[in-house]
Amino acid sequence: MLNIDIKPKIYTKEQAALKAEGYCVYQERSQQEVRNKLYEWGLHQSDTEQIITKLIENNFINEERFALAFTLGKFRIKGWGKLKIKQALKQKKVIDKLIHKSLSKIDDEDYLNKLLQILTKKSALLQEKDAFKKHYKLTQFAAYKGFERDLIIDLLKDNHLA
Numbered sequence: 001m002l003n004i005d006i007k008p009k010i011y012t013k014e015q016a017a018l019k020a021e022g023y024c025v026y027q028e029r030s031q032q033e034v035r036n037k038l039y040e041w042g043l044h045q046s047d048t049e050q051i052i053t054k055l056i057e058n059n060f061i062n063e064e065r066f067a068l069a070f071t072l073g074k075f076r077i078k079g080w081g082k083l084k085i086k087q088a089l090k091q092k093k094v095i096d097k098l099i100h101k102s103l104s105k106i107d108d109e110d111y112l113n114k115l116l117q118i119l120t121k122k123s124a125l126l127q128e129k130d131a132f133k134k135h136y137k138l139t140q141f142a143a144y145k146g147f148e149r150d151l152i153i154d155l156l157k158d159n160h161l162a
Contacts, residue, residue, distance in 0.1 A: 010042035017051045024060040028069040032093040067094050071102035084146020115147050
């Protein structure tokens with residue numbers, strides 16, 4: 001058995017700044033994601049903050065743009081509800097004002113349609129015969145996806161999915 005210690009490559013401030021630009025161009029990033037990556041590359045706090053400031057000044061990082069892209073992507077592609085999106089953005093240290101603003105961009109009708117779509121698809125997959133257990137499983141599933149319980153229960157009742 002080989003015992004090889006793989007050490008992360010350490011970059012100079014200039015190398016890291018260029019690499020960080022590429023990292024941000026590839027996809028929208030939060031300040032915290034970039035900060036973590038710079039630390040991973042061996043930079044100290046002062047250098048990291050200087051690079052982040054430059055990235056913000058040159059519009060490589062924009063928290064509002066990131067929050068919106070993250071929110072709409074997770075909603076449309078992953079089928080996440082607002083609660084799960086909000087929690088994920090908080091973990092990325094996005095401020096509450098931007099979280100609220102990005103969540104408000106999700107159309108209410110699209111949101112209900114997405115929840116109905118998720119519940120309908122899951123209902124068809126469930127083998128459960130007991131209506132109470134099926135209702136519980138569907139509620140749990142949609143709640144895990146980050147949808148609000150009152151919306152889930154209303155949709156289940158209105159559409160007779162359980």
